[in-house]
Amino acid sequence: MSVSSPEFKYESMLDEYPDTAIIFGESAHNQLNGFLIKEQVNSALVFAGGSRSGSLNKAVPTLFTLFSSTDFEVPSYMNIPPEPTVADICAMRDVIAKEQPDIIVAVGGGSVMDAAKAACLSVESGMDVTELFGVSRASQKAPGKKFKRIICVPTTAGTGSEVTPYANIVDPETRVKKLIVEPQIIPEYAFVNPHFGLTMPRELTLTTALDALVHCVESELNIRAENAHPSAAAWGIQGIRLISAALPAALEKPENELARQYLSAAATLGGMCIKNRPTSLPHLCSFSFYGQVPHGLAVAALLPPFWNYYLGDDAVREATMKMAGIFSKIPEKTPEQVVASCAAFIASCGGPARLSDLKCPREILAKTARDALLNPVKLQTSPRPLDPSGASDILLKILEKAW
Ligand SMILES: [Fe+2]
Incomplete structure (x- = not known):
């Protein structure tokens, strides 16, 4: 694109x-x-x-x-x-x-x-x-x-x-x-x-844009949100399209005004989305990485593994296919391929490909799985709901596989 x-x-x-x-x-x-x-x-x-x-x-x-x-x-x-x-x-x-x-x-x-x-x-x-x-x-x-x-x-x-x-x-x-x-x-x-974003350093451009991208994707996947604005899903798709088109361009040429315009619009659209269809497990788990990793990198590393987990739900599979052809020129045929394309896009921009790329001690995985239990509502309202009683084990398995 x-x-x-x-x-x-x-x-x-x-x-x-x-x-x-x-x-x-x-x-x-x-x-x-x-x-x-x-x-x-x-x-x-x-x-x-x-x-x-x-x-x-x-x-x-x-x-x-x-x-x-x-x-x-x-x-x-x-x-x-x-x-x-x-x-x-x-x-x-x-x-x-x-x-x-x-x-x-x-x-x-x-x-x-x-x-x-x-x-x-x-x-x-x-x-x-x-x-x-x-x-x-x-x-x-x-x-x-x-x-x-x-x-x-x-x-x-x-x-x-x-x-x-x-x-x-x-x-x-x-x-x-x-x-x-x-x-x-x-x-x-x-x-x-x-224009205020034109002088942002490369790292800040990357981490902030990845945060906005994850807001939009998580919001798209939040199919159970109640009382959402009828256009919220369209805002999210637009935000994802804007970032996939503009982030590589802004990283390559920071003074690219059109790319900066698209990234600013996408970030605001992402905020509009999550007000209506809030974020879920990637953002919940990112709080355990606070102080060690920039927020945008943490959520970008956590998105693909949790998204793959959500694909156990048919409605999420359907919502995922609405993103086919955004991260790849050839539209993906399965939801798993869409997740893989998104992960490849994040890595191609210089974001993390695996959780271990965040360079935290591996013990953070068990802590993350434990910390998530502090917010049982987020677990129960996630796109593929988790029962808090068994959530810690499931979360740890997902995180270890993504390390
Ligand atoms: Fe965020």
């Missing part, structure tokens, strides 16, 4: 999303001005990360140039590290309480956006961050209350956090990443400018 293939219709798909107003394109940030006027904004606070991404260096000054035309000061807090912890969120919560901004703008990758979502929810709900871990804790405590939502300007193309109800935060006591799931943290606006 050519990177300039005319079959991509992602812009109309981004417009379909009911939960976040998505403004996409190289002039997206300029439309922030119109938003500030329309919403009669009188104060704003910007959250951003450190300097780990070259893209951030371009996005932040661009936004501050924009804010300089406003008649109010825009304070910023730029100390959000990768993999933010509960302590980081507490510090951000104090800044929000001091500044009392009309709007909060998160500029950065998934870590910054997740942290800003969590800090804003903590202030709005009056709850400690640790009380927010779990599903809809804040909404349940204050039924019917509307919380203020943040605005996102993503600078990488991976997590899709700019449109999801999720925030991953590290619990320092257990050194484990914990998840906040809350519909009211879905950002209100996402200003997605693919």
